[in-house]
Amino acid sequence: MWLINGEWQTQIAASDRATQFGDGCFTTARIVDGKVRFADDHLKRLAQGCERLGIPMPDEEILAREMCELAQGEARATLKVMITRGEGGRGYSALGCDRPSRLLHLAPWPMHYEAWRNRGIRLALSPVPLGCNPWLAGIKHLNRLEQVLIRAHLEQTTADEALVLDSDGWLTECCAANLFWRKGTSVFTPVLDRAGVNGTMRQRIMRLLEASGWQIHEVRERPETLANADEVLVCNALMPVLPVQQAEQWRYSSRELYQFLLPGCE
Structure with missing residues (x-):
């Protein structure tokens, strides 16, 4: 399951710019003892990626809270956070895309490390x-x-x-x-x-x-x-x-x- 815009879902719209053009950015963080390691660094990376791509950065307080909530209870895990430009626009144009999407997903930590x-x-x-x-x-x-x-x-x-x-x-x-x-x-x-x-x-x-x-x-x-x-x-x-x-x-x-x-x- 993915936490997509605050709701647990398994699907994203086919019209989302991520599925059409890879229009977005992401970060992958390590969870240790229920906390996201260096969470501020990952939020800063997302903000920088959004700025470079011209995507409005989602509310950082909401995003930080969601990251913390997913980390709770996890001894060791991987957290992927994606920001997409969302739905809208025609062709490559991003006009009208003013509601970016945030996607968060937990996965096992790679044990082979x-x-x-x-x-x-x-x-x-x-x-x-x-x-x-x-x-x-x-x-x-x-x-x-x-x-x-x-x-x-x-x-x-x-x-x-x-x-x-x-x-x-x-x-x-x-x-x-x-x-x-x-x-x-x-x-x-x-x-x-x-x-x-x-x-x-x-x-x-x-x-x-x-x-x-x-x-x-x-x-x-x-x-x-x-x-x-x-x-x-x-x-x-x-x-x-x-x-x-x-x-x-x-x-x-x-x-x-x-x-x-x-x-x-x-």
């Missing part, structure tokens, strides 16, 4: 690139066909996650996570001004690093830069951070940065 945390994960270079579009870069909009194709190719390998490039061949992210790597005390992450999702956990990690002795750099690099990395890790709101043991043919054993970040991300 525990095993991945213990052994570290493997990354394989994806043949599917991300299109470059500064207008959409950074936000988590509902158009996820690139990730669907990336995932389909990933499932043909033995890797756990994908290394994803943009259409010009620059390192960007993973299929469902952001990417960091370390050389000495310098930490690097791809700049996301042309493609990719600026995840809530990525933002949190960058704040943690900026307040520490580590030096954080947003860079535009080819995948070969990972050959010289001392450590690689990935993150999203659910993982929340995982060590990488292998990316393509390159292997890593250090968990120094991972151990530093984990307490602030859990």
Whole structure:
């Protein structure tokens, strides 16, 4: 069941802009002991996505209350929150679309993250690139066909996650996570001004690093830069951070940065 505009339902109108055009944005949060972890970060992400897409942001107090209500009684779970432009308009035009829809859904927390945390994960270079579009870069909009194709190719390998490039061949992210790597005390992450999702956990990690002795750099690099990395890790709101043991043919054993970040991300 989904909580759609305050009512428990299993259906959304075929005329909703989400079903027609993927016209909306979403966030996925982790629930621990009946509370939404870093709820304010997720509300801020939704507001930023709505602003970029020109969608009126639903009442944040109502949305926050609904998120809290769904989290109650859940020891560990996943909460997905979607905002769509709602119904209305003709063709691509959004004229007349002044009642956005909010959709909330609970799902089990991915249990395999525990095993991945213990052994570290493997990354394989994806043949599917991300299109470059500064207008959409950074936000988590509902158009996820690139990730669907990336995932389909990933499932043909033995890797756990994908290394994803943009259409010009620059390192960007993973299929469902952001990417960091370390050389000495310098930490690097791809700049996301042309493609990719600026995840809530990525933002949190960058704040943690900026307040520490580590030096954080947003860079535009080819995948070969990972050959010289001392450590690689990935993150999203659910993982929340995982060590990488292998990316393509390159292997890593250090968990120094991972151990530093984990307490602030859990």
